[in-house]
Amino acid sequence: MSEKQLKKATFAGGCFWCMVKPFDEQPGIHEVVSGYTGGHTKNPTYKEVCSETTGHLEAVEITYDPEIFPYEKLLTLFWQQIDPTDPGGQFHDRGESYTTAIFVHDDDQRQAAEKSKHELEESGKFSKPIVTPIREASVFYPAETYHQDYYKKNPFHYKMYQKGSGRKDFIERYWGVNSE
Template sequence: MEKALFAGGCFWCMVEPFEEQDGIISVTSGYTGGHIENPTYEQVKSQTTGHTEAVEIVFDPKKMTFEELLEIYWNQTDPTDAMGQFMDRGDSYRPVIFYYNEQQKTAAEQSKRALESSGKYTESIVTKIEEADTFYKAEEEHQQFYKKNPRRYQQEKRERAEWEETNAAEARL
């Protein structure tokens, strides 16, 4: 088994797209990259801990490659927005691909370059690629949020889509 660690806005919306894939053993919501040990959701949300909301993915590389995980990741985030994702604003929602080894770092860099040269985005790709730091599991109510709170999760997804649509329309003006 291997691990991957991704940040892309609110972790509530980052779990389902990965968890539903063959080869994924677990997806855990949590926090990483900050200066406070064992932070709480309220602390991270306050934007004072330096932590980013992230998902830790345990996967079977014989069934799902890290490169395939990167493809899923790019389709869940706005890689042109350094200060948050969709309506989630601030450092704790910044897009980051964390790597655990040199192979993951190389794959992430290659994937980012491929996205940059694809022409899919007119703005620069600002997603960071950083070495993985200590990962702290979020409180139990944040785990598998889409299953525990399906209405709220669907509302979050709708708001994300509406935000993206509105901002894309404004960018075209």
């Protein structure tokens, strides 16, 4: 397959460790990279991003084949990983770097993201407003190697973190999805 057929999608959903696994082994997903985007610091480190001085959010950049796994399906999966009503972070992770966002790479993605967000707002699933913004994609900086594929490298800690942070229970309660 030529690289021209592959596209990028970028989502911030709180801790990037928990945002890799749901996308990672889906058909048509070629790569999921943990990293930082949306801020002003070039080549930020994890420590810098956690200091809340860079403007960056923890995010994942997904390389996918839209013929096999359409962007709309990525959006559905994204919403099912987050609390889209929380403006201060995700679950036990607080601060700007843990807030949610959909970073769009083109007009088609923007239209799909806006439609998806509107449908979620209209669904009545949440009593509070959907606060996840739709932003223009900017430079994506891959995170340090030890953050990549964290759920594979540290499965026990990953499961403990997912449960302890409150993410697992939230996903199961609001989305009816087993997040194992």
